[in-house]
Amino acid sequence: MNKRVKSATSLLTVSTVLAMLAAGCANGNGNGNGNAEATKQATGATASATAAGSAPAGFAYTGSGPITDNKSATLGILATNAWTNNVDLAKAPIVQEIAKRAGVNVKWDLLSPSTYQDAISPRLAAGSDLPDIVYQLDQDQTMKNIQGGLFLPLNDYIEKYGVNIKKLFEKYPALKASLTTPDGKIYYLPQLAVTKNYMPTFMVNVKWLEKLGLSEPTTLDEFTEMLRKFKSDDPNGNGKQDEIPFTVDPKMLGMAFGTSFGLDLSNNFYADDGGKVHYSYYEPAYKEYLAYLNGLYKEGLLESDYASTTADQITSKFSQDISGATFNFSWYTSMVYSKLYPDYDGSKPLIKGIAPLKGPHGDQFYLGRNPITGIFGVTKDAADPELAFKFLDYASSDEAKEIYAWGLEGQTYEVVDGKKQFTEKGKDNDFIQKFGINPVNLPIEQSVEATDVLVAPWHAKLDKEMEKYIKAPFPFVYALADEASVENTVMPDINTYVQEMEIKFITGKESLDQFDGYIKALKGMGVEDVIKGRQAQYDRYLAASK
Numbered sequence: 001m002n003k004r005v006k007s008a009t010s011l012l013t014v015s016t017v018l019a020m021l022a023a024g025c026a027n028g029n030g031n032g033n034g035n036a037e038a039t040k041q042a043t044g045a046t047a048s049a050t051a052a053g054s055a056p057a058g059f060a061y062t063g064s065g066p067i068t069d070n071k072s073a074t075l076g077i078l079a080t081n082a083w084t085n086n087v088d089l090a091k092a093p094i095v096q097e098i099a100k101r102a103g104v105n106v107k108w109d110l111l112s113p114s115t116y117q118d119a120i121s122p123r124l125a126a127g128s129d130l131p132d133i134v135y136q137l138d139q140d141q142t143m144k145n146i147q148g149g150l151f152l153p154l155n156d157y158i159e160k161y162g163v164n165i166k167k168l169f170e171k172y173p174a175l176k177a178s179l180t181t182p183d184g185k186i187y188y189l190p191q192l193a194v195t196k197n198y199m200p201t202f203m204v205n206v207k208w209l210e211k212l213g214l215s216e217p218t219t220l221d222e223f224t225e226m227l228r229k230f231k232s233d234d235p236n237g238n239g240k241q242d243e244i245p246f247t248v249d250p251k252m253l254g255m256a257f258g259t260s261f262g263l264d265l266s267n268n269f270y271a272d273d274g275g276k277v278h279y280s281y282y283e284p285a286y287k288e289y290l291a292y293l294n295g296l297y298k299e300g301l302l303e304s305d306y307a308s309t310t311a312d313q314i315t316s317k318f319s320q321d322i323s324g325a326t327f328n329f330s331w332y333t334s335m336v337y338s339k340l341y342p343d344y345d346g347s348k349p350l351i352k353g354i355a356p357l358k359g360p361h362g363d364q365f366y367l368g369r370n371p372i373t374g375i376f377g378v379t380k381d382a383a384d385p386e387l388a389f390k391f392l393d394y395a396s397s398d399e400a401k402e403i404y405a406w407g408l409e410g411q412t413y414e415v416v417d418g419k420k421q422f423t424e425k426g427k428d429n430d431f432i433q434k435f436g437i438n439p440v441n442l443p444i445e446q447s448v449e450a451t452d453v454l455v456a457p458w459h460a461k462l463d464k465e466m467e468k469y470i471k472a473p474f475p476f477v478y479a480l481a482d483e484a485s486v487e488n489t490v491m492p493d494i495n496t497y498v499q500e501m502e503i504k505f506i507t508g509k510e511s512l513d514q515f516d517g518y519i520k521a522l523k524g525m526g527v528e529d530v531i532k533g534r535q536a537q538y539d540r541y542l543a544a545s546k
Contacts, residue, residue, distance in 0.1 A: 065101030065102045065103060065399070066101065066104075067387065067391055068102075071103075073104045075131075076109065077441070078131045078133070079111075079376075079442075080116045080374075087436075089436055089439050089441050092439060095442065102390075114251070129381065131381070132384070135375070136377065139188075140375065143479060143481075143484050146181065150380055151187045152380060152385055153185040153187055155185055157385070158186060164393050165189060165393050168190075168192075172192075175372070189392045190373075190443065191372070191373050191375070191376070192444070193369040197451070197464075198463055199330060199466065199470055200252060200255060200328055200330065200367075201330045202256065202326075202327050202353070202356070203326055203333050204217075204351070205323070205325065206351065211237065212229050220257075224301070230245040231299075231301060236322060243324060246296070246326065247303055247309060248306065248326050249311055250306060254266060255367055258280065259364075260363055261286070262361060263280040263283065265289075266367055267474050268281065275538070277531055279527055279531050282531070288360065294512065298508065314328070330353045330466070331455070334346075338351045349462075353462060355469060366470055368470040392443060395442050404444045407435055411435070412435060422453060474538070477537040477538070479537060483534075486526065486530055486533055490525055490527070498522075
């Protein structure tokens with residue numbers, strides 16, 4: 001289901017955050033050129049008058065599958081694989097069903113989402129031998145890839161063939177505005193997370209709380225004291241001091257604790273109540289955040305190897321009953337972590353999501369998702385751009401989204417008294433992940449209804465209670481040319497510096513006495529010019545929203 005655990009993300013979009021192996025995937029560099037020759041041989045003069053892979057003139061695309069009647073139509077797509085390492089989405093039945101209904105042979109090139117953007121950057125920089133469709137996580141906010149001519153404008157295709165995309169724009173009016181560049185063009189189609197549901201949360205081991213007579217923590221101070229007792233008071237009862245108080249995927253660390261200090265460390269920028277834009281890593285509150293985590297690290301409440309912790313390791317620690325708390329997409333509470341315990345019967349949580357932790361200045365919220373969690377573009381190398389666009393449009397249809405959310409009738413769900421309900425296999429997290437539920441390599445849109453009936457009743461109820469804590473992130477707005485030029489020039493070095501210094505500050509390799517020097521270095525690198533550009537973008541967003 002969903003992403004980022006931007007990300008992660010979504011385990012609605014885990015599946016969003018939700019919450020994310022290329023082995024066995026076909027060669028993603030196949031961009032359909034071989035298909036052109038096959039088409040010419042099969043249809044003779046007719047094919048020579050059309051683009052490679054195009055359907056004959058008599059075929060009319062209606063927004064449903066198939067999108068072509070050319071039996072050899074082929075597309076190459078570069079995208080993310082699942083967040084779970086034992087899942088290969090290229091082989092997942094849901095992904096294969098979408099391609100089958102579209103009538104297209106898809107050559108998938110799927111890479112790990114944790115390193116995806118870094119992995120594809122050299123290929124985009126080279127700007128050659130790209131597949132027909134490329135997925136991006138960073139949304140190309142500075143339009144670097146657009147200005148580099150890597151992706152085709154889609155306005156004409158939207159007008160002619162965008163049956164489902166037009167419906168999407170009507171349903172979410174702000175979406176079209178976000179995807180439209182300052183010159184009025186649209187280059188990308190979205191992957192969406194448009195709800196406040198099943199967001200990442202702090203989660204705690206309920207059995208440990210009960211054994212130690214503790215209540216759920218509501219503040220940072222209470223959370224810290226809970227972790228201390230988890231470490232010292234043998235809550236798993238094995239007579240050993242083997243408990244790991246808090247374990248977390250390092251990509252989620254900033255999302256977990258930053259909000260307690262009023263910061264958005266996932267999207268980097270935020271606007272205060274007065275409309276002033278801030279860069280979270282350039283704020284006095286960021287020093288407080290670092291000091292807090294450094295304190296956890298020194299006490300052994302945050303793992304010494306936290307920076308290299310993986311999602312699979314966290315699951316293993318819960319399965320051994322040696323972990324007391326984490327932060328992840330809430331999906332994991334009922335669908336993964338609680339189920340690891342033999343005495344879990346589904347009636348009440350054993351690993352439970354809790355409200356956000358109130359910080360020293362009263363901040364208490366969880367970050368919502370940007371409605372656009374990723375983008376799909378048709379590349380300049382596409383053998384048949386029209387076919388590529390139609391595939392993305394069909395993959396954005398209600399028909400496709402129902403498959404993403406529910407799977408296939410008779411396998412993951414059945415219809416009883418006119419209502420869908422998941423089968424026993426459809427309720428098994430490992431099965432549905434391998435089946436491809438809410439596949440992150442396609443333009444999914446979260447289904448709260450499908451998730452509500454899939455998770456335990458206590459989880460669905462708790463999720464609705466958490467909605468009031470969700471705060472919208474900084475909106476997505478394209479940069480103007482001069483703003484983009486500044487960001488493209490200075491932000492790569494700033495990002496690298498910030499990431500390196502964060503680990504040094506948290507682990508104590510760099511004293512927080514040097515924080516002023518860190519701020520001075522960021523200023524010298526041009527961070528205030530970037531903030532100025534983001535302020536202009538936010539002002540434009542506010543003006544367009546009136």
